[in-house]
Amino acid sequence: MFLILGLPLLMYPLFVGVGWLFLSVLKDKKLTVGIVGMEYLPRSLPDLAPVAGGLARAAQARDYPALLADGQFIARYIPEDPEATGGRLVVVSVPAEDKALLDSRAIDALVVVDPNLSARLERGDPTDRPVVKVLGRDGEENSKLAVQQVTGILRKWVGEVKAARFARAGLPSDYDSPVDVRDPQSDKSTAKKLADDLRDLLVKLIPLLLVLWVLTGAIYPAIDMTAGEKERGTMETLLISPAERSEIVVGKFLAVTSLGFGTAVWNIALMVTGVLLVQQFFPYPLLSVSGLVACTVAALPLAMLFAAGCLTLGLFARSTKEGNYYMVPMFFLVLPLAYWSMAPGIELDATMSWVPVTNALLLQQRLMSVRQDPFPWQHLPAVVISMVGCISLGLWAAVRQFRRESVLFREAEQGRGRWALFGKK
16 A cells, blocks of 8 residues: 555655756756866957947957857857756866866866967968867766857857858858758747756656556555465455356456556646646646546556456466566566657557557557647547457456466466466366
8 A cells, every 4th residue: 555655645746856956956056167278269349239330330240259258158158048958157267278177077168279269260261270179077967068058159159250250251141041941949948948858758757657556556456366365365265155256356357456546546646736836837838737637547448457467467376475476577568568658759640559558658648748739539449449458358367267276276286287377277
């Protein structure tokens, strides 16, 4: 009961707490960038645009732009939300290229400016271009974040340098762009891009977590109702009752299904609560809350399938310890199908709708997604038929196992031939 009810109650607040701790650490993180040859960079000039005429502004456009102002990167080159991209950059001047500063963690990234940068820019020789190197520590996260931010800043600065060179040649700033390509990401803010990335991750991760919880909620009751009864000696008492063996199996099946489905409902309730709380701090929708609630419907066939499979394996076990071993094939079968649903480009279509487990997870992903395209209702019958067929097969196997004395009382069996999963009574 603790694994089914208590652990999710502790896990989801822990996930949210770790997430907020991660964001707070990023917000307060300072990444130090050392620059060698800061004096070789173009100097910042007063902005004449607000007060000067067109000729003065045109002359200013011919000046190579500065990268730094007051010892820091100019604001227009820095991302909108630098904390969200990995921390705030702090620029320091370094006298010479020294990788020992990186190794000692005195700085997180090192920028080396060509001493002849200004002269080479003035010459404009395409065969003798100046070089600006960015160095970092291999395999270290802070240095990686600093290098990524610095590289992005330098790319924006180089774009303005190129525009100034075109202005000197009397060419428009977009001379080297004969076609203007606009992708869906170009107009999005950094916060919107981060929200989209987080949404895409949650849409794939939540169904995977849900299927693992449903499987956990079905395994332990199934073992206790089969191998556990053999250990306690109550199986014989159950068999002499007036109930048919098929009725006994159906009763156990419904009980295990209820516990597995109850685990899903409990986890979905906690997920909905967590999404509603986190959504208060995001201006963009992360998940469809109504779709997340509708995932309970898709979790029911999964609970039924796992209940049938776990009962079949549990009946074959002689003890609860052996039953735990026999449940390993369930994970070997379920996990690859679950991971398949997370593969890039996989969606609920005419083919995937027939793959059991994967189709249910893809259906859950589609329910939670915030999308404008119509819901693929045409594939729902294939999902239902596939899951009903697998559930019926699993329930038939459980009933067949329960009718075999050699399975129910396997401690008395002799010989290796008695280990057949579907042998004679």
